[in-house]
Structures are given as structure tokens and as C-alpha cells.
Amino acid sequence: MNANPDRSHVKVAVVGLGAIGQEHVDIYRAAPEAELVAVVDPRADVREEVATRTGVAAYATLADLLAEGAADAISLCTPDHLHFEDATSIIAAGVHLLLEKPITTDPAEADALTQIAEASDVVVMPGHTLRFEPRYAAARQAVADGRLGQVQHGYLRRDNKVSVADRAAGRTSVAFFLGIHDIDALQWITDQQVTEVQALATGATERTGQQAMAVLGTLRLADGAVVQIESAWNLPEDYPTDLDAAFRLVGNEAALSVHSFDAGMHVAGGGFTLPMTAGASLYGAAQGPLALELGTFLRCCLDDAVPPVTMRQAASAVKVVIALEEAVASGLTVAVAPVAAAGAGA
Ligand SMILES: NC(=O)c1ccc[n+]([C@@H]2O[C@H](COP(=O)([O-])OP(=O)(O)OC[C@H]3O[C@@H](n4cnc5c(N)ncnc54)[C@H](O)[C@@H]3O)[C@@H](O)[C@H]2O)c1
Structure with missing residues (x-):
């Protein structure tokens, strides 16, 4: 493999220079463990601007x-x-991989990619950013410590502005773009798999007519708890924040909730906005969950360490979204397919 003959830093390239790829570029440039060496995009104007x-x-x-x-x-x-x-x-080229979520939208590909990654000797880390959000990590600790007792029900929400649906241009669904973040977080925080789902989607679609504006579902966890999920990209452009998200679990001893609507900063006058401050660079250093995610990936590359987010977990979240979409199409309760066992072959 190419991987890090010089163990002081990682030579990294970013492939795909859209909204998130450009954030990866900026974070790697500010990270002491990284040397950004190349960028890739079929759009000549975009790649030349970033390269320059x-x-x-x-x-x-x-x-x-x-x-x-x-x-x-x-x-x-x-x-x-x-x-x-x-x-x-x-x-196959022996290059470490940070793979943005969802790892794929096809269940057979999710199994195959998991097998390929597990059989390789490179670091393959899925980009499930909520794993690097301190409040979500604290929620996992609270559940692990037994603070909630038996988790009985919950509610997950992740809503974006309609311009995000416009950018996706019908290529992916709102459940794969937004819902998968919450599904992975739910399975990680509760340490349980979603076993079955029900769901409905809005009749209203984004501008291409291919994808629903919102999907609302109910997820059953292995121990019987039920959790509602709302994934939407129809907030108006003058909505005060880019992300309106919530994560709530209720147990027989306590309830916990995380809210991503008001980060504590208000700009009022000439409109009212709630800026999201978590991703901005501070004194030249990248900060926030995505920076922590990419920094963790770089450390895993340098140390030959196992990433804290695995392809098996990411494939499991893909299977839940597939079940949600089957439930929307059929109107039935759908069982979530398991991820193929390690070494089972694709
Ligand atoms: N972790 C997160 O919080 C997060 C946030 C946003 C997006 N994402 C994920 O990142 C991925 C990209 O999303 P986005 O919102 O940046 O999309 P986008 O549409 O803004 O950007 C995609 C980019 O890929 C480029 N591209 C297309 N075909 C290519 C090819 N064959 N080779 C190289 N580049 C190619 C396009 O020209 C474009 O610049 C998606 O999988 C999405 O789910 C993750």
C-alpha cells in the first residue's frame, strides 16, 4: 500500500469538491497531521479554482x-x-479512505464494501459526523451508564433548507442524505440495532419530482423501544438556521435530549438568524465535529489504528434506510435486513 511511509503526516487528496468536499479541503489544510496534495472534480472551473x-x-x-x-x-x-x-x-490501490456517508445506497453494495474493507489492510472510515459531536457522545455515555434505565421511546429530527434538496437534485433521498445520520447515532448511542420500521413520505417532492420533501418513520429497536424519525429538506431559505435537529430518548428513569436549532448565538436586525458556529476555523485551526472526524481518520492512518466508526456499522444504517424506503413504497412494516457476516463473501 501507499500508506504513510513518512509517519509524521498523511498525504491526502479530496475527491469531489462540492459543499462537503470543500470543507474537507479547508480542514486538511489546517491540520498538522495532513498535507493536502491533490483535488479531483470533473468540473474544470471548480477544480482549478481550488487548486489555485x-x-x-x-x-x-x-x-x-x-x-x-x-x-x-x-x-x-x-x-x-x-x-x-x-x-x-x-x-484496491492500497490508499486509506474516508468515505462520506452513506457508504452506498444499495444493500448488496453495502455488504460487499464492508467485506472488501474488512479484508484490506488500509483504514476505511465512514463519515458519520455525529460520532464526533460531543453532545451525542455524552448521550451515549449517559445510556451506557444506565442513567435512562430501560429506553422506551424516542424522537429524531433533522431538517434542512430547501436549497439542500436543490443541490442534491434528485440524486439521493432525504432519508439517505439526512436520516442516516440519526439512524447511525441511534444505533451507536443505544448500542442496539433497529429491527423493523414503518414509514410515510410527503406527496410534495423537491424540484426534480424524484424525491419526497420529508420522510416520517417509526423505528423499533431490538429491545422493543420505538423511536420516531423525521427527515426533511423543505425549510424556507429565510428560516433562521441551516439545521433544525433533535435527538430525544425517554427511559423509565430519565429522558435525554439534544437540540440543534439555537447554538446560543443570535443575530437580530435586518432579519433574525441563528448562525451555526461549530464548523468555523478558529485562529487558523479547524474545529468542530467534522474537523475532529477528519483528525481521527488521519491519526488512524498514522497509527494503523482501527477507526471508531466501522463499515459494518455504516452498512447497518444503510439497511435501515433501505427498510424505511421499502416501508414508504409498500405501506407495510418492514424488517431490517442484517449486514452479511464477516467473511461471508459478497
Ligand atoms: N458528513 C456530512 O455531514 C455530510 C454533509 C454533506 C454531504 N455529505 C455527503 O458527501 C457527499 C457529497 O455531498 P455534497 O453535498 O458535497 O454534494 P455536492 O453535489 O455539493 O458535491 C458533489 C461533488 O462531486 C463532484 N463529482 C461528481 N462526479 C464526480 C466524479 N466522478 N469524481 C469526482 N468528483 C465528482 C461534483 O462535481 C461535485 O463537485 C454525499 O455522499 C453526501 O451524503 C456528508
Whole structure:
């Protein structure tokens, strides 16, 4: 593998320079463990602008980047439907991989990619950013400490503005874009799998007509608890915050909740906004959950360590979203398919 012959820093490339890929670029540039060496995007104007701004090489395709052999690690930030083939090529090239969520939207690909990653000797880490959100980590600790007693029910919400649906342009569903964050967090925090789901979707669709504006579902956890989930990308553009999210669990001894609506900063006058401050760089250093996620990935590459977010867990979240979408289509209660056992073959 190419992986880190010089163990002081990781030579990293970002593939896909859309909304999240550009954040990866900025974070790697500010990270002492990273040297950004290249960017990839088929849009010439975008890749040239980023390459000029950052002083790194630019390629039109992943194949061109891999042929050059200059990267120890890659952040793959392309649209969901490209993840499987590109992730497979990156792992086969012996390059460490940070794979944006969802790892794929196809259940067979989720199994196959999990097997490929587990059989490889590179770091493959799914980009489930809530794992690096201190409040969600504290929620997991509270459940693990038994503070809630027996978890009985809960509620998850993740709503974005309609411009996010416009950007996705029908290529992926709101459950795969937003809901999968909460599903992974739920399974991680409760240390339980979702076993069955029910769901309905809005008749209203985003501008391409291909994807519902909102999906509302009910998830059953292995021990019997029921959790409602709301995933939507129809908030108006003048809504005061980009993210209106909630995570609530109620047990027989206590209830916990996390709210991502008001981060404590208000700008009033000429409109009213609630800016999200978590991702902004501070004194030249990247901070916030995404920076912590990418920093953790870099440390795993340098130390040959197992990432705290596994492909098996990410594949499990994919299977829950697939079940939600089958429940919307059928109107039935749908059992969540298990992830194929390790070494079962794809
Ligand atoms: N972890 C998070 O919080 C988070 C947030 C947003 C998006 N995401 C995920 O990141 C991925 C990208 O989302 P986005 O919102 O940035 O999308 P986007 O549409 O803004 O950007 C996608 C980029 O990929 C480029 N691209 C298309 N085909 C390519 C190819 N073959 N090779 C290289 N680049 C290619 C496009 O030109 C575009 O620049 C999605 O899987 C999404 O779910 C994760």
C-alpha cells in the first residue's frame, strides 16, 4: 500500500469538491497531521479554482489521481451513487479512505464494501459526523451508564433548507442524505440495532419530482423501544438556521435530549438568524465535529489504528434506510435486513 511511509503526516487528496468536499479541503489544510496534495472534480472551473487557491495538483478523474500514486489517503466526497465503484478502486490501490456517508445506497453494495474493507489492510472510515459531536457522545455515555434505565421511546429530527434538496437534485433521498445520520447515532448511542420500521413520505417532492420533501418513520429497536424519525429538506431559505435537529430518548428513569436549532448565538436586525458556529476555523485551526472526524481518520492512518466508526456499522444504517424506503413504497412494516457476516463473501 501507499500508506504513510513518512509517519509524521498523511498525504491526502479530496475527491469531489462540492459543499462537503470543500470543507474537507479547508480542514486538511489546517491540520498538522495532513498535507493536502491533490483535488479531483470533473468540473474544470471548480477544480482549478481550488487548486489555485491551495497550490495543489488537480485531476479530472479519480483514475488520474490513483495513477499518479501521490496520495496516502483520500476523502471521497462524491454523490452517493458513485461511492461503491470509487471506494473499491481506492481500497484496491492500497490508499486509506474516508468515505462520506452513506457508504452506498444499495444493500448488496453495502455488504460487499464492508467485506472488501474488512479484508484490506488500509483504514476505511465512514463519515458519520455525529460520532464526533460531543453532545451525542455524552448521550451515549449517559445510556451506557444506565442513567435512562430501560429506553422506551424516542424522537429524531433533522431538517434542512430547501436549497439542500436543490443541490442534491434528485440524486439521493432525504432519508439517505439526512436520516442516516440519526439512524447511525441511534444505533451507536443505544448500542442496539433497529429491527423493523414503518414509514410515510410527503406527496410534495423537491424540484426534480424524484424525491419526497420529508420522510416520517417509526423505528423499533431490538429491545422493543420505538423511536420516531423525521427527515426533511423543505425549510424556507429565510428560516433562521441551516439545521433544525433533535435527538430525544425517554427511559423509565430519565429522558435525554439534544437540540440543534439555537447554538446560543443570535443575530437580530435586518432579519433574525441563528448562525451555526461549530464548523468555523478558529485562529487558523479547524474545529468542530467534522474537523475532529477528519483528525481521527488521519491519526488512524498514522497509527494503523482501527477507526471508531466501522463499515459494518455504516452498512447497518444503510439497511435501515433501505427498510424505511421499502416501508414508504409498500405501506407495510418492514424488517431490517442484517449486514452479511464477516467473511461471508459478497
Ligand atoms: N458528513 C456530512 O455531514 C455530510 C454533509 C454533506 C454531504 N455529505 C455527503 O458527501 C457527499 C457529497 O455531498 P455534497 O453535498 O458535497 O454534494 P455536492 O453535489 O455539493 O458535491 C458533489 C461533488 O462531486 C463532484 N463529482 C461528481 N462526479 C464526480 C466524479 N466522478 N469524481 C469526482 N468528483 C465528482 C461534483 O462535481 C461535485 O463537485 C454525499 O455522499 C453526501 O451524503 C456528508
